[in-house]
Amino acid sequence: MPSLAQLAQPNQDYSYGFLDAFAKRELRRRMLKAIALPGYQVPYASRELPIARGWGTGGLQVTLSLAGPNDTVKVIDQGADDSVNAANLRRFISRMTGVATTTDTNAASLIQSRHRIPEERLNEGQVLVLQVPDPEPLRGVQPDISRARQMHADADYALMWLGLYEQLVRYGRFVQGASYPVIVHQRYLMSPSPIPRWDTPSLHQAAHLTLLSAGREKRLYAVPPYTDVYPIEFADVYFQVEDQSGRVCMITGAGNKFMDELPQTDGTSLYRISDTGYIEKLVKQQRGEAAHVGETYYDEAGQFYHAGFLKSTQGNSARSADFSPRVGQDAD
Amino acid sequence: MQTLPPQLITARPLLAARNLTRRYGSIVAVDDVSLVVYSGETLGIVGESGSGKSTVLRLLNLEEPADEGQVTLNVPGYGDTNLFSLERFQRRQVQIRHIGIVYQNPHQGLRMRVTSSGNVAERLILAGERRYATLREAARDSLAVSEFPLERMDDLPAKLSGGMQQRVQLAKAIALKPALLLLDEPTTGLDVSVQALVLDTLMRLQRERQIATIVVSHDLGVIRTLADRVMVMRRGRVVEQGLTDQVLDDPQHPYTQQLVHAKL
Numbered sequence: 001m002p003s004l005a006q007l008a009q010p011n012q013d014y015s016y017g018f019l020d021a022f023a024k025r026e027l028r029r030r031m032l033k034a035i036a037l038p039g040y041q042v043p044y045a046s047r048e049l050p051i052a053r054g055w056g057t058g059g060l061q062v063t064l065s066l067a068g069p070n071d072t073v074k075v076i077d078q079g080a081d082d083s084v085n086a087a088n089l090r091r092f093i094s095r096m097t098g099v100a101t102t103t104d105t106n107a108a109s110l111i112q113s114r115h116r117i118p119e120e121r122l123n124e125g126q127v128l129v130l131q132v133p134d135p136e137p138l139r140g141v142q143p144d145i146s147r148a149r150q151m152h153a154d155a156d157y158a159l160m161w162l163g164l165y166e167q168l169v170r171y172g173r174f175v176q177g178a179s180y181p182v183i184v185h186q187r188y189l190m191s192p193s194p195i196p197r198w199d200t201p202s203l204h205q206a207a208h209l210t211l212l213s214a215g216r217e218k219r220l221y222a223v224p225p226y227t228d229v230y231p232i233e234f235a236d237v238y239f240q241v242e243d244q245s246g247r248v249c250m251i252t253g254a255g256n257k258f259m260d261e262l263p264q265t266d267g268t269s270l271y272r273i274s275d276t277g278y279i280e281k282l283v284k285q286q287r288g289e290a291a292h293v294g295e296t297y298y299d300e301a302g303q304f305y306h307a308g309f310l311k312s313t314q315g316n317s318a319r320s321a322d323f324s325p326r327v328g329q330d331a332d
Numbered sequence: 333m334q335t336l337p338p339q340l341i342t343a344r345p346l347l348a349a350r351n352l353t354r355r356y357g358s359i360v361a362v363d364d365v366s367l368v369v370y371s372g373e374t375l376g377i378v379g380e381s382g383s384g385k386s387t388v389l390r391l392l393n394l395e396e397p398a399d400e401g402q403v404t405l406n407v408p409g410y411g412d413t414n415l416f417s418l419e420r421f422q423r424r425q426v427q428i429r430h431i432g433i434v435y436q437n438p439h440q441g442l443r444m445r446v447t448s449s450g451n452v453a454e455r456l457i458l459a460g461e462r463r464y465a466t467l468r469e470a471a472r473d474s475l476a477v478s479e480f481p482l483e484r485m486d487d488l489p490a491k492l493s494g495g496m497q498q499r500v501q502l503a504k505a506i507a508l509k510p511a512l513l514l515l516d517e518p519t520t521g522l523d524v525s526v527q528a529l530v531l532d533t534l535m536r537l538q539r540e541r542q543i544a545t546i547v548v549s550h551d552l553g554v555i556r557t558l559a560d561r562v563m564v565m566r567r568g569r570v571v572e573q574g575l576t577d578q579v580l581d582d583p584q585h586p587y588t589q590q591l592v593h594a595k596l
């Protein structure tokens with residue numbers, strides 16, 4: 001009687017990286033289209049993966065169809081390399097493709113991320129893959145997808161400014177913390193996935209390629225290298241990133257990076273840099289070990305590396321006092 | 333204001349609709365309706381429920397296309413164009429810039445989760461205004477013109493009374509100083525005293541701005557107060573039209589006679 005091994009198909013090297021050739025061809029074609037139309041959401045045939053939809057299947061499919069044997073992959077979740085989600089995805093990717101993995105942003109050729117862009121500047125040739133839960137930036141103002149697609153076709157994005165108006169009237173400032181909508185290449189409105197406002201400017205004229213993929217919603221879109229990405233704002237009230245000044249990292253002592261807040265029992269808070277790969281390198285450097293710490297998007301003083309991209313905060317705080325909703329309403 | 337002697341109108345009508353027909357399946361909601369409205373004039377449309385008067389208004393607001401017929405609006409750039417033949421985007425531009433509408437039900441005309449001033453500012457935002465200070469000022473001005481209490485301009489419409497909601501709708505409709513104002517049963521559902529106040533505001537607007545207005549109502553009192561001319565509709569057709577006093581005091585068509593004499 002033949003054994004099961006004899007009856008089964010012999011192992012083939014054909015399907016590299018879990019996805020079959022057809023799936024990878026589909027994804028690569030869609031990615032090319034997405035890169036050709038910056039910010040445009042390209043529908044694609046999202047495949048089943050051994051993780052649940054909504055846990056990074058979009059990003060994972062892109063990573064699997066791009067990764068080759070010579071790649072080095074870094075996976076981050078909320079800035080951390082060691083959270084459960086990131087660790088699971090990293091192990092899966094390395095098992096399926098055999099690629100090397102790293103936590104060093106500068107050493108990675110392919111970075112899959114959820115909710116963060118690394119603090120260190122990405123370089124030409126690097127690819128950032130962002131996992132996207134909801135690709136449609138117009139969802140809030142137009143729940144009907146087919147109408148929303150018409151609005152994209154007409155570049156009819158005016159209603160987004162109504163949302164900004166409401167935020168200013170009610171809170172005196174823009175309060176949207178993540179997924180802050182941006183206009184890509186002066187054409188398409190794009191949700192940059194739930195990265196904090198802090199990371200949104202990093203997409204502007206970036207040297208690297210960003211691919212954003214939503215596995216559940218079956219849409220992917222891209223920001224090619226050196227593309228204009230502008231957050232939406234008023235002509236007289238500007239987009240601002242989260243204020244990180246005065247926060248000092250409890251591990252490295254560094255400031256002006258995106259911090260995680262750790263509330264303490266006595267009511268105070270400690271702060272820690274959210275990008276764990278960056279902490280790792282800073283700590284090594286402080287111990288005197290060899291570590292190459294790359295240039296960051298924001299310098300020690302909190303200045304963004306494209307001078308003038310973020311407009312002055314002083315003017316804006318005075319402005320928000322003028323327009324604050326409940327104070328001095330009758331006077332203004 | 334100086335009163336001018338009566339004279340023959342030689343200007344082109346602001347709005348001209350010719351042979352409008354709209355069918356929903358086998359139902360003919362609007363059957364061969366033509367109308368003209370001049371600048372500064374108010375046309376009333378009366379008729380029973382289901383007579384097609386609201387459908388006419390929806391067609392004139394370019395919300396849906398007519399099956400037959402055309403609509404022209406004498407505004408710069410679009411004078412001779414049949415508005416139904418415009419592209420979607422252009423049609424929306426005409427709708428935003430040149431046509432204002434007040435619905436009977438505020439839920440149709442307002443975003444209930446957006447503040448009242450935001451609802452008014454929306455019009456300017458849609459027309460391309462991107463300065464917050466300007467939006468704020470324009471919203472306040474427009475709300476003031478429609479006699480809305482300004483201390484409540486940042487409240488949600490859901491928290492306002494019915495009369496105030498209608499004032500927000502009116503402020504929104506006139507925010508961009510449109511050439512044409514459409515009123516779809518603007519005071520139905522308001523109690524009599526509030527109704528009188530809203531009608532007061534509308535009449536003041538008529539005097540101050542040369543807006544062409546079409547008011548649809550089944551309330552003959554509202555029509556008598558606001559309209560210069562009146563059109564009586566029944567089963568999608570126009571059965572009688574003429575000057576308001578003439579039609580309401582000396583109705584010729586049996587249906588109009590019945591309508592005028594139907595009082596509780």
